[in-house]
Each structure stands twice: as structure tokens, then as C-alpha cells.
Amino acid sequence: MSVEWTPVEPDNKNNHENCILLVSNGTIADVNCDEVHPYMCFKKKTKNMVFNGCGTFDSAYNLDPRTGSCYKFHRVPRNWTRAFMTCAAEGGHLVIINSQQEANVVRELFAKNPRNTIIATNLDGMKDVIHIGFHDWDERDAWHTIDGKPLIEAGYSLWAEGQPDNAAPGEYCGGMFRNGRLDDIFCHERGPFVCEKSPDSLLQEEDL
Structure with a gap:
């Protein structure tokens, strides 16, 4: 060339x-x-690659009809910032919980990935919490989603008991426990995460 x-x-x-x-x-x-x-990025198409209803060739993304969004669970741990970047590179974003229904969807997805399937992390507890799309970077204790909405306005603000506790030296990033309750976590800690993607293509099954 x-x-x-x-x-x-x-x-x-x-x-x-x-x-x-x-x-x-x-x-x-x-x-x-x-x-x-x-x-x-470039990847040569093969016969085994199928453009799915989430507008991607990544078969790990699945459309949930209850929310109309596509989700992918990442078992390889990343810190919050790297998780954010990974989702963006895939054409999505760290999952934003907009309702109790969506919390249930993500909780069910988490349940399909038991602790023994998640790659080892420095802290064993990070196998029971995932990075999701909210933080309080702009003002402490003013938690906002990554698209700028306060949690209450976004539609879901159900914290785990005793959370957020802002453990020293400061937990400024958002997470979710296996039970669907929210947690504040250290941004530098590596853990699993969920990406959310709006379906770019709603192909019929016979078209795939």
C-alpha cells in the first residue's frame, strides 16, 4: 500500500x-x-461472524427486551476508568441503571457470572461488585451518572446498607453488588464491569 x-x-x-x-x-x-x-479498529469478516440485533459482531452483547438495551458482562477486571474506556471503544458505555427493572436485568446478568468465572483481582471482594456508570467526581456525595443526571433523576438510587461510606482515602466511583444495591468503590481497584449499548440494528432473526 x-x-x-x-x-x-x-x-x-x-x-x-x-x-x-x-x-x-x-x-x-x-x-x-x-x-x-x-x-x-479493523477485523476481517469471516463466515462465522454474525451482525446481531445489537448492531455489533460481538456475540457477548445481548438485547434485553425489558429495557430495550444491550448488555455485556466483562469478566477481565479493569479499574473504573479503563472499564469506561473499554465500553466506549465497543460503541457503548458503562451501564447506567435507570429503573428497578434495569437493576434486575443487571443483577441477573451478574448472577450468570459466578465468582469462580471472574479473573482474579487484588481484592477478592471485587468479584462481588461491578463497575457501573456513576461517580461523584464533581462534588463529593453528589452522585451523578456518566451522562450527568443525579441518581434519583436517572431512576435508581437504592444503596446497599451503610453505603455510600466513602472509605479512606476516598471512594469516588460507582459500583453495584450482586444483590442489585449500589456501592461506592475506589476508582483504581480492578473489577468486573457491565457495558450497555443501544441497539443500532433491530434485524429480524431471518435476516441474520
Whole structure:
């Protein structure tokens, strides 16, 4: 494949540019591999890949008719920020609980993933709580969903007994126990999480 370099590229600035960036005009440049940029993924389609009703080839996403959303449970632990980024990369977001019905849906999904199926974490207790989409980063004890709504306005604010307790040095990210109750957790702790995705395609079964 022929490519055209951006003018004065490659320059290997500071002898530390070992990655390639595609510029908006179609040319390429060498950049520091530690820089953060938007990215695009590519995967060759095979006969076994099916574009499902969630608008993705990822078979781990499943549409729940009770909420009209698609959900995926991630067993490989990530911290809250990495979990957020993973969901975004998949075209979704950390699950936002908007009702008791949706809490039940996520609780049932959690139950299908028992403790022994979740990859080991530093804290064994993180096998019993998942990262979900809320935090109190802007103002302590003012919990908002990742789309900016107070929990009560979002539709679900049922905390576990004694929570939120803001354990030292500070629990600023949102989680949910296996019983569906909310918890405040340390943002840096790695644990399982659930991504939510709006269905981009409502294909009929015979079209799949």
C-alpha cells in the first residue's frame, strides 16, 4: 500500500517517535507511541461472524427486551476508568441503571457470572461488585451518572446498607453488588464491569 508522508515527516523527534499516525488529510506522520489519539479498529469478516440485533459482531452483547438495551458482562477486571474506556471503544458505555427493572436485568446478568468465572483481582471482594456508570467526581456525595443526571433523576438510587461510606482515602466511583444495591468503590481497584449499548440494528432473526 502506497502512503504519503506529511511534509517534514518522518522526523523522529527526540529520537522517540516509533509509531505511525494517519493525519486527517490522508498523509502519515511518525509520533511518540505514548501520545493519546483517536483510533480505528479493523477485523476481517469471516463466515462465522454474525451482525446481531445489537448492531455489533460481538456475540457477548445481548438485547434485553425489558429495557430495550444491550448488555455485556466483562469478566477481565479493569479499574473504573479503563472499564469506561473499554465500553466506549465497543460503541457503548458503562451501564447506567435507570429503573428497578434495569437493576434486575443487571443483577441477573451478574448472577450468570459466578465468582469462580471472574479473573482474579487484588481484592477478592471485587468479584462481588461491578463497575457501573456513576461517580461523584464533581462534588463529593453528589452522585451523578456518566451522562450527568443525579441518581434519583436517572431512576435508581437504592444503596446497599451503610453505603455510600466513602472509605479512606476516598471512594469516588460507582459500583453495584450482586444483590442489585449500589456501592461506592475506589476508582483504581480492578473489577468486573457491565457495558450497555443501544441497539443500532433491530434485524429480524431471518435476516441474520
